[in-house]
Amino acid sequence: MIIDLVDTTTHSIEDALTAARHRMGGPAVGKVLTLVIVTTEADQYDALRASAEASREHPSRIIAVIPRGSDEATRMDAEIHVAEARPGEIVLLRLYGLLVRHAESVVLPLLVPDAPAVTWWPRFAPERPGDEPLGRLAQRRVTDAAGNADPLGALDRLGKAYLPGDTDLSWTRLTQWRSLLAVELDRPHGEVTGAAIAAEPRNPSAVLLGAWLASRPGEPDRQVALYRRREAELIAEELRRLEPDDVYREALQGWPQNVVVRGPLSMI
Structure with a gap:
Protein backbone atom coordinates (compact mmCIF):
# COMPACT_ATOMS: atom_id res chain seq x y z
CA MET A 1 0.00 0.00 0.00
CA ILE A 2 1.32 3.44 -0.97
CA ILE A 3 -0.16 6.64 0.47
CA ASP A 4 0.76 10.04 -0.99
CA LEU A 5 0.36 13.12 1.19
CA VAL A 6 1.01 16.54 -0.37
CA ASP A 7 1.85 19.61 1.74
CA THR A 8 1.32 17.57 4.87
CA THR A 9 2.22 17.52 8.57
CA THR A 10 3.76 14.96 10.91
CA HIS A 11 0.39 14.54 12.63
CA SER A 12 -1.25 13.62 9.31
CA ILE A 13 1.58 11.16 8.57
CA GLU A 14 1.13 9.41 11.92
CA ASP A 15 -2.62 9.21 11.37
CA ALA A 16 -2.07 7.70 7.92
CA LEU A 17 0.39 5.12 9.28
CA THR A 18 -1.99 4.07 12.05
CA ALA A 19 -4.94 3.81 9.65
CA ALA A 20 -2.94 1.80 7.11
CA ARG A 21 -1.77 -0.71 9.69
CA HIS A 22 -5.30 -1.03 11.06
CA ARG A 23 -6.74 -1.73 7.60
CA MET A 24 -4.10 -4.32 6.84
CA GLY A 25 -4.37 -5.98 10.23
CA GLY A 26 -0.70 -5.38 10.97
CA PRO A 27 0.71 -4.73 14.45
CA ALA A 28 0.96 -1.15 15.64
CA VAL A 29 4.05 -1.98 17.69
CA GLY A 30 6.98 -4.36 17.38
CA LYS A 31 9.45 -2.07 15.62
CA VAL A 32 12.85 -2.25 17.27
CA LEU A 33 14.29 1.03 15.96
CA THR A 34 13.96 3.96 13.59
CA LEU A 35 16.33 4.14 10.63
CA VAL A 36 16.67 7.68 9.27
CA ILE A 37 18.20 7.85 5.78
CA VAL A 38 19.50 11.19 4.52
CA THR A 39 19.62 10.86 0.75
CA THR A 40 18.88 12.39 -2.62
CA GLU A 41 16.17 11.68 -5.14
CA ALA A 42 18.70 9.88 -7.36
CA ASP A 43 19.98 7.62 -4.57
CA GLN A 44 16.82 6.96 -2.57
CA TYR A 45 15.73 3.84 -4.49
CA ASP A 46 18.87 1.80 -3.76
CA ALA A 47 19.05 3.01 -0.15
CA LEU A 48 15.42 2.12 0.52
CA ARG A 49 15.75 -1.28 -1.12
CA ALA A 50 18.76 -2.12 1.07
CA SER A 51 17.13 -0.83 4.26
CA ALA A 52 13.84 -2.61 3.53
CA GLU A 53 15.72 -5.90 3.16
CA ALA A 54 17.60 -5.22 6.40
CA SER A 55 14.28 -4.54 8.16
CA ARG A 56 13.37 -8.22 7.79
CA GLU A 57 16.01 -8.85 10.44
CA HIS A 58 15.43 -5.57 12.29
CA PRO A 59 11.75 -4.48 12.06
CA SER A 60 12.02 -0.73 11.72
CA ARG A 61 10.32 2.46 10.81
CA ILE A 62 12.40 3.72 7.91
CA ILE A 63 12.33 7.48 7.32
CA ALA A 64 14.01 8.73 4.15
CA VAL A 65 14.72 12.45 4.22
CA ILE A 66 15.08 13.94 0.73
CA PRO A 67 15.91 17.68 0.74
CA ARG A 68 14.57 19.42 -2.35
CA GLY A 69 14.58 23.12 -3.26
CA SER A 70 15.54 25.33 -0.31
CA ASP A 71 14.42 28.45 -2.21
CA GLU A 72 10.87 27.16 -2.74
CA ALA A 73 7.85 27.66 -0.53
CA THR A 74 8.15 25.75 2.73
CA ARG A 75 6.25 22.47 2.65
CA MET A 76 6.60 18.73 3.17
CA ASP A 77 5.34 15.96 0.89
CA ALA A 78 5.21 12.41 2.20
CA GLU A 79 5.07 9.00 0.55
CA ILE A 80 4.16 6.13 2.87
CA HIS A 81 4.78 2.47 2.06
CA VAL A 82 3.18 -0.24 4.20
CA ALA A 83 3.28 -3.88 3.08
CA GLU A 84 1.97 -7.10 4.61
CA ALA A 85 5.08 -9.02 3.57
CA ARG A 86 7.50 -6.62 5.25
CA PRO A 87 7.66 -5.59 8.91
CA GLY A 88 7.79 -1.91 9.72
CA GLU A 89 7.00 1.05 7.50
CA ILE A 90 8.76 3.31 5.02
CA VAL A 91 8.13 7.05 5.00
CA LEU A 92 9.71 9.26 2.33
CA LEU A 93 9.80 12.93 3.32
CA ARG A 94 10.45 15.43 0.54
CA LEU A 95 11.31 18.75 2.13
CA TYR A 96 11.12 22.21 0.59
CA GLY A 97 11.98 25.71 1.74
CA LEU A 98 13.03 26.25 5.35
CA LEU A 99 12.42 22.58 6.19
CA VAL A 100 15.52 21.67 4.17
CA ARG A 101 17.62 23.24 6.94
CA HIS A 102 15.42 21.98 9.79
CA ALA A 103 14.68 18.38 8.87
CA GLU A 104 15.04 17.28 12.49
CA SER A 105 11.86 19.21 13.37
CA VAL A 106 9.73 16.87 11.22
CA VAL A 107 11.70 13.67 11.85
CA LEU A 108 11.67 13.88 15.66
CA PRO A 109 7.87 13.39 16.03
CA LEU A 110 8.03 10.35 13.72
CA LEU A 111 10.65 8.41 15.68
CA VAL A 112 9.45 5.14 17.20
CA PRO A 113 8.83 5.90 20.89
CA ASP A 114 11.27 4.35 23.39
CA ALA A 115 13.35 2.77 20.61
CA PRO A 116 16.85 3.65 19.40
CA ALA A 117 17.44 5.61 16.21
CA VAL A 118 20.14 5.19 13.57
CA THR A 119 20.95 7.84 10.97
CA TRP A 120 22.50 6.73 7.68
CA TRP A 121 24.05 8.85 4.93
CA PRO A 122 24.34 6.33 2.02
CA ARG A 123 26.65 8.46 -0.12
CA PHE A 124 27.89 11.88 0.88
CA ALA A 125 29.24 11.82 4.41
CA PRO A 126 28.76 15.12 6.27
CA GLU A 127 31.77 16.90 7.72
CA ARG A 128 30.76 16.11 11.31
CA PRO A 129 28.01 13.46 11.53
CA GLY A 130 27.66 13.78 15.29
CA ASP A 131 27.04 17.51 15.04
CA GLU A 132 24.42 17.24 12.31
CA PRO A 133 20.88 17.84 13.65
CA LEU A 134 19.73 14.47 12.29
CA GLY A 135 22.89 12.88 13.67
CA ARG A 136 22.17 14.17 17.16
CA LEU A 137 18.83 12.33 17.12
CA ALA A 138 20.56 8.96 16.76
CA GLN A 139 22.50 6.51 18.90
CA ARG A 140 24.44 5.37 15.84
CA ARG A 141 25.49 7.37 12.78
CA VAL A 142 26.44 5.43 9.63
CA THR A 143 28.37 6.98 6.74
CA ASP A 144 30.05 5.57 3.64
CA ALA A 145 33.29 7.28 2.71
CA ALA A 146 33.44 5.23 -0.50
CA GLY A 147 30.52 7.24 -1.86
CA ASN A 148 32.43 10.54 -1.70
CA ALA A 149 34.40 12.08 -4.55
CA ASP A 150 37.50 12.00 -2.31
CA PRO A 151 37.08 8.86 -0.16
CA LEU A 152 40.36 9.21 1.75
CA GLY A 153 39.73 12.89 2.38
CA ALA A 154 36.30 12.00 3.73
CA LEU A 155 37.86 9.33 5.95
CA ASP A 156 40.34 11.85 7.31
CA ARG A 157 37.55 14.32 8.13
CA LEU A 158 35.49 11.59 9.80
CA GLY A 159 38.48 10.68 11.97
CA LYS A 160 38.94 14.25 13.17
CA ALA A 161 35.23 14.64 13.88
CA TYR A 162 34.66 11.19 15.44
CA LEU A 163 32.15 10.89 18.26
CA PRO A 164 31.06 7.66 20.01
CA GLY A 165 28.34 6.10 17.88
CA ASP A 166 29.94 6.95 14.50
CA THR A 167 30.73 4.19 12.02
CA ASP A 168 31.33 3.83 8.28
CA LEU A 169 30.41 1.08 5.84
CA SER A 170 34.02 1.07 4.64
CA TRP A 171 34.76 -0.50 8.01
CA THR A 172 31.78 -2.86 7.89
CA ARG A 173 33.01 -4.23 4.55
CA LEU A 174 36.10 -5.49 6.40
Whole structure:
Protein backbone atom coordinates (compact mmCIF):
# COMPACT_ATOMS: atom_id res chain seq x y z
CA MET A 1 0.00 0.00 0.00
CA ILE A 2 1.32 3.44 -0.97
CA ILE A 3 -0.16 6.64 0.47
CA ASP A 4 0.76 10.04 -0.99
CA LEU A 5 0.36 13.12 1.19
CA VAL A 6 1.01 16.54 -0.37
CA ASP A 7 1.85 19.61 1.74
CA THR A 8 1.32 17.57 4.87
CA THR A 9 2.22 17.52 8.57
CA THR A 10 3.76 14.96 10.91
CA HIS A 11 0.39 14.54 12.63
CA SER A 12 -1.25 13.62 9.31
CA ILE A 13 1.58 11.16 8.57
CA GLU A 14 1.13 9.41 11.92
CA ASP A 15 -2.62 9.21 11.37
CA ALA A 16 -2.07 7.70 7.92
CA LEU A 17 0.39 5.12 9.28
CA THR A 18 -1.99 4.07 12.05
CA ALA A 19 -4.94 3.81 9.65
CA ALA A 20 -2.94 1.80 7.11
CA ARG A 21 -1.77 -0.71 9.69
CA HIS A 22 -5.30 -1.03 11.06
CA ARG A 23 -6.74 -1.73 7.60
CA MET A 24 -4.10 -4.32 6.84
CA GLY A 25 -4.37 -5.98 10.23
CA GLY A 26 -0.70 -5.38 10.97
CA PRO A 27 0.71 -4.73 14.45
CA ALA A 28 0.96 -1.15 15.64
CA VAL A 29 4.05 -1.98 17.69
CA GLY A 30 6.98 -4.36 17.38
CA LYS A 31 9.45 -2.07 15.62
CA VAL A 32 12.85 -2.25 17.27
CA LEU A 33 14.29 1.03 15.96
CA THR A 34 13.96 3.96 13.59
CA LEU A 35 16.33 4.14 10.63
CA VAL A 36 16.67 7.68 9.27
CA ILE A 37 18.20 7.85 5.78
CA VAL A 38 19.50 11.19 4.52
CA THR A 39 19.62 10.86 0.75
CA THR A 40 18.88 12.39 -2.62
CA GLU A 41 16.17 11.68 -5.14
CA ALA A 42 18.70 9.88 -7.36
CA ASP A 43 19.98 7.62 -4.57
CA GLN A 44 16.82 6.96 -2.57
CA TYR A 45 15.73 3.84 -4.49
CA ASP A 46 18.87 1.80 -3.76
CA ALA A 47 19.05 3.01 -0.15
CA LEU A 48 15.42 2.12 0.52
CA ARG A 49 15.75 -1.28 -1.12
CA ALA A 50 18.76 -2.12 1.07
CA SER A 51 17.13 -0.83 4.26
CA ALA A 52 13.84 -2.61 3.53
CA GLU A 53 15.72 -5.90 3.16
CA ALA A 54 17.60 -5.22 6.40
CA SER A 55 14.28 -4.54 8.16
CA ARG A 56 13.37 -8.22 7.79
CA GLU A 57 16.01 -8.85 10.44
CA HIS A 58 15.43 -5.57 12.29
CA PRO A 59 11.75 -4.48 12.06
CA SER A 60 12.02 -0.73 11.72
CA ARG A 61 10.32 2.46 10.81
CA ILE A 62 12.40 3.72 7.91
CA ILE A 63 12.33 7.48 7.32
CA ALA A 64 14.01 8.73 4.15
CA VAL A 65 14.72 12.45 4.22
CA ILE A 66 15.08 13.94 0.73
CA PRO A 67 15.91 17.68 0.74
CA ARG A 68 14.57 19.42 -2.35
CA GLY A 69 14.58 23.12 -3.26
CA SER A 70 15.54 25.33 -0.31
CA ASP A 71 14.42 28.45 -2.21
CA GLU A 72 10.87 27.16 -2.74
CA ALA A 73 7.85 27.66 -0.53
CA THR A 74 8.15 25.75 2.73
CA ARG A 75 6.25 22.47 2.65
CA MET A 76 6.60 18.73 3.17
CA ASP A 77 5.34 15.96 0.89
CA ALA A 78 5.21 12.41 2.20
CA GLU A 79 5.07 9.00 0.55
CA ILE A 80 4.16 6.13 2.87
CA HIS A 81 4.78 2.47 2.06
CA VAL A 82 3.18 -0.24 4.20
CA ALA A 83 3.28 -3.88 3.08
CA GLU A 84 1.97 -7.10 4.61
CA ALA A 85 5.08 -9.02 3.57
CA ARG A 86 7.50 -6.62 5.25
CA PRO A 87 7.66 -5.59 8.91
CA GLY A 88 7.79 -1.91 9.72
CA GLU A 89 7.00 1.05 7.50
CA ILE A 90 8.76 3.31 5.02
CA VAL A 91 8.13 7.05 5.00
CA LEU A 92 9.71 9.26 2.33
CA LEU A 93 9.80 12.93 3.32
CA ARG A 94 10.45 15.43 0.54
CA LEU A 95 11.31 18.75 2.13
CA TYR A 96 11.12 22.21 0.59
CA GLY A 97 11.98 25.71 1.74
CA LEU A 98 13.03 26.25 5.35
CA LEU A 99 12.42 22.58 6.19
CA VAL A 100 15.52 21.67 4.17
CA ARG A 101 17.62 23.24 6.94
CA HIS A 102 15.42 21.98 9.79
CA ALA A 103 14.68 18.38 8.87
CA GLU A 104 15.04 17.28 12.49
CA SER A 105 11.86 19.21 13.37
CA VAL A 106 9.73 16.87 11.22
CA VAL A 107 11.70 13.67 11.85
CA LEU A 108 11.67 13.88 15.66
CA PRO A 109 7.87 13.39 16.03
CA LEU A 110 8.03 10.35 13.72
CA LEU A 111 10.65 8.41 15.68
CA VAL A 112 9.45 5.14 17.20
CA PRO A 113 8.83 5.90 20.89
CA ASP A 114 11.27 4.35 23.39
CA ALA A 115 13.35 2.77 20.61
CA PRO A 116 16.85 3.65 19.40
CA ALA A 117 17.44 5.61 16.21
CA VAL A 118 20.14 5.19 13.57
CA THR A 119 20.95 7.84 10.97
CA TRP A 120 22.50 6.73 7.68
CA TRP A 121 24.05 8.85 4.93
CA PRO A 122 24.34 6.33 2.02
CA ARG A 123 26.65 8.46 -0.12
CA PHE A 124 27.89 11.88 0.88
CA ALA A 125 29.24 11.82 4.41
CA PRO A 126 28.76 15.12 6.27
CA GLU A 127 31.77 16.90 7.72
CA ARG A 128 30.76 16.11 11.31
CA PRO A 129 28.01 13.46 11.53
CA GLY A 130 27.66 13.78 15.29
CA ASP A 131 27.04 17.51 15.04
CA GLU A 132 24.42 17.24 12.31
CA PRO A 133 20.88 17.84 13.65
CA LEU A 134 19.73 14.47 12.29
CA GLY A 135 22.89 12.88 13.67
CA ARG A 136 22.17 14.17 17.16
CA LEU A 137 18.83 12.33 17.12
CA ALA A 138 20.56 8.96 16.76
CA GLN A 139 22.50 6.51 18.90
CA ARG A 140 24.44 5.37 15.84
CA ARG A 141 25.49 7.37 12.78
CA VAL A 142 26.44 5.43 9.63
CA THR A 143 28.37 6.98 6.74
CA ASP A 144 30.05 5.57 3.64
CA ALA A 145 33.29 7.28 2.71
CA ALA A 146 33.44 5.23 -0.50
CA GLY A 147 30.52 7.24 -1.86
CA ASN A 148 32.43 10.54 -1.70
CA ALA A 149 34.40 12.08 -4.55
CA ASP A 150 37.50 12.00 -2.31
CA PRO A 151 37.08 8.86 -0.16
CA LEU A 152 40.36 9.21 1.75
CA GLY A 153 39.73 12.89 2.38
CA ALA A 154 36.30 12.00 3.73
CA LEU A 155 37.86 9.33 5.95
CA ASP A 156 40.34 11.85 7.31
CA ARG A 157 37.55 14.32 8.13
CA LEU A 158 35.49 11.59 9.80
CA GLY A 159 38.48 10.68 11.97
CA LYS A 160 38.94 14.25 13.17
CA ALA A 161 35.23 14.64 13.88
CA TYR A 162 34.66 11.19 15.44
CA LEU A 163 32.15 10.89 18.26
CA PRO A 164 31.06 7.66 20.01
CA GLY A 165 28.34 6.10 17.88
CA ASP A 166 29.94 6.95 14.50
CA THR A 167 30.73 4.19 12.02
CA ASP A 168 31.33 3.83 8.28
CA LEU A 169 30.41 1.08 5.84
CA SER A 170 34.02 1.07 4.64
CA TRP A 171 34.76 -0.50 8.01
CA THR A 172 31.78 -2.86 7.89
CA ARG A 173 33.01 -4.23 4.55
CA LEU A 174 36.10 -5.49 6.40
CA THR A 175 34.30 -7.75 8.89
CA GLN A 176 35.07 -10.99 7.07
CA TRP A 177 38.65 -9.94 6.33
CA ARG A 178 39.26 -8.96 9.94
CA SER A 179 37.81 -12.25 11.17
CA LEU A 180 40.08 -14.22 8.86
CA LEU A 181 43.17 -12.18 9.77
CA ALA A 182 42.42 -12.37 13.49
CA VAL A 183 42.43 -16.18 13.26
CA GLU A 184 45.78 -16.14 11.46
CA LEU A 185 47.38 -13.70 13.89
CA ASP A 186 46.16 -15.71 16.87
CA ARG A 187 48.25 -18.68 15.67
CA PRO A 188 51.95 -18.94 16.50
CA HIS A 189 53.92 -16.89 13.97
CA GLY A 190 57.17 -15.07 13.57
CA GLU A 191 57.65 -11.35 13.97
CA VAL A 192 55.48 -9.36 11.59
CA THR A 193 57.52 -6.51 10.13
CA GLY A 194 55.20 -5.20 7.45
CA ALA A 195 52.30 -5.89 5.17
CA ALA A 196 51.02 -4.85 1.75
CA ILE A 197 47.34 -4.51 0.88
CA ALA A 198 46.37 -4.46 -2.79
CA ALA A 199 43.18 -2.54 -3.56
CA GLU A 200 41.66 -0.03 -5.94
CA PRO A 201 43.15 3.46 -5.73
CA ARG A 202 41.73 5.55 -2.87
CA ASN A 203 39.89 2.58 -1.37
CA PRO A 204 38.94 3.62 2.19
CA SER A 205 38.48 0.02 3.34
CA ALA A 206 42.09 -0.74 2.39
CA VAL A 207 43.57 2.02 4.54
CA LEU A 208 41.31 1.12 7.47
CA LEU A 209 42.45 -2.48 7.20
CA GLY A 210 46.07 -1.31 7.14
CA ALA A 211 45.55 0.86 10.20
CA TRP A 212 43.87 -1.99 12.05
CA LEU A 213 46.71 -4.37 11.22
CA ALA A 214 49.27 -1.79 12.29
CA SER A 215 47.63 -1.58 15.68
CA ARG A 216 47.39 -5.41 16.14
CA PRO A 217 50.28 -7.39 14.72
CA GLY A 218 55.13 -15.36 8.63
CA GLU A 219 52.34 -16.84 7.06
CA PRO A 220 52.83 -17.94 3.43
CA ASP A 221 50.89 -16.01 0.78
CA ARG A 222 47.37 -17.35 0.28
CA GLN A 223 44.52 -16.44 -2.00
CA VAL A 224 41.13 -16.17 -0.29
CA ALA A 225 37.83 -15.67 -2.08
CA LEU A 226 35.59 -13.30 -0.14
CA TYR A 227 32.65 -11.92 -2.04
CA ARG A 228 31.76 -8.22 -1.97
CA ARG A 229 28.78 -7.98 0.34
CA ARG A 230 25.63 -6.17 -0.68
CA GLU A 231 24.65 -2.90 0.95
CA ALA A 232 21.64 -4.58 2.60
CA GLU A 233 23.97 -6.99 4.42
CA LEU A 234 26.20 -4.14 5.54
CA ILE A 235 23.43 -1.99 6.99
CA ALA A 236 21.84 -5.06 8.62
CA GLU A 237 25.14 -5.77 10.36
CA GLU A 238 25.39 -2.22 11.66
CA LEU A 239 21.85 -2.40 13.04
CA ARG A 240 22.78 -5.45 15.13
CA ARG A 241 24.95 -3.38 17.45
CA LEU A 242 24.14 0.07 18.71
CA GLU A 243 27.03 0.56 21.10
CA PRO A 244 30.13 2.59 20.12
CA ASP A 245 32.76 0.71 18.09
CA ASP A 246 36.10 1.51 19.72
CA VAL A 247 38.08 -0.66 17.32
CA TYR A 248 36.70 1.35 14.39
CA ARG A 249 37.66 4.56 16.20
CA GLU A 250 41.25 3.36 16.66
CA ALA A 251 41.59 2.38 13.01
CA LEU A 252 39.87 5.52 11.72
CA GLN A 253 42.02 7.88 13.74
CA GLY A 254 45.22 5.89 13.26
CA TRP A 255 45.38 5.39 9.51
CA PRO A 256 47.00 8.71 8.46
CA GLN A 257 49.94 7.99 10.78
CA ASN A 258 50.32 4.26 10.13
CA VAL A 259 49.43 3.77 6.47
CA VAL A 260 51.24 5.09 3.40
CA VAL A 261 49.22 4.94 0.20
CA ARG A 262 51.32 4.19 -2.91
CA GLY A 263 49.30 4.01 -6.09
CA PRO A 264 46.97 1.03 -5.95
CA LEU A 265 48.81 -0.42 -2.94
CA SER A 266 48.30 0.55 0.67
CA MET A 267 51.54 -0.19 2.53
CA ILE A 268 51.87 -0.46 6.29
